[in-house]
Amino acid sequence: MSDASDGTTPPAGRTCGDCTLCCKLMGVPELKKPAARWCASCDRGTGCTVYAERPPSCRNFECFWLMDAGFPDDLRPDRIHALAAFNDTPDSAVLHVDPAHPGAMGSAPVDALIRALLKVYSRVFVLCGKESAMLTR
Numbered sequence: 809m810s811d812a813s814d815g816t817t818p819p820a821g822r823t824c825g826d827c828t829l830c831c832k833l834m835g836v837p838e839l840k841k842p843a844a845r846w847c848a849s850c851d852r853g854t855g856c857t858v859y860a861e862r863p864p865s866c867r868n869f870e871c872f873w874l875m876d877a878g879f880p881d882d883l884r885p886d887r888i889h890a891l892a893a894f895n896d897t898p899d900s901a902v903l904h905v906d907p908a909h910p911g912a913m914g915s916a917p918v919d920a921l922i923r924a925l926l927k928v929y930s931r932v933f934v935l936c937g938k939e940s941a942m943l944t945r
Contacts (some may be wrong), residue, residue: 897930
């Protein structure tokens, strides 16, 4: 995995496309939107209908796949039903797995992503609905 161009702007050519998985998996406190439920402002497969006015939680969110050109296209979140993001705890990352796709956990792409994250971070927190786990090197 490589660094993003400047940490806030996706590398050239990297876009969400029709991936809107963050709009489902991420909780948004400002909207009282729980994790693992679709946001009312999400047009699935298109994007946020209130993008210009989105809350700080959404503005500050950085999807590793989007921000890091080193992530292969086949690890795009909507393709593997999981997305990796920064965590509030130093030297750790969070992997959000879509509970609507329980087979994602243990799949080859998600296993590869976890192994790659553990090369960079000493801990990876895995969240899947109400289930959670902490993986270490």
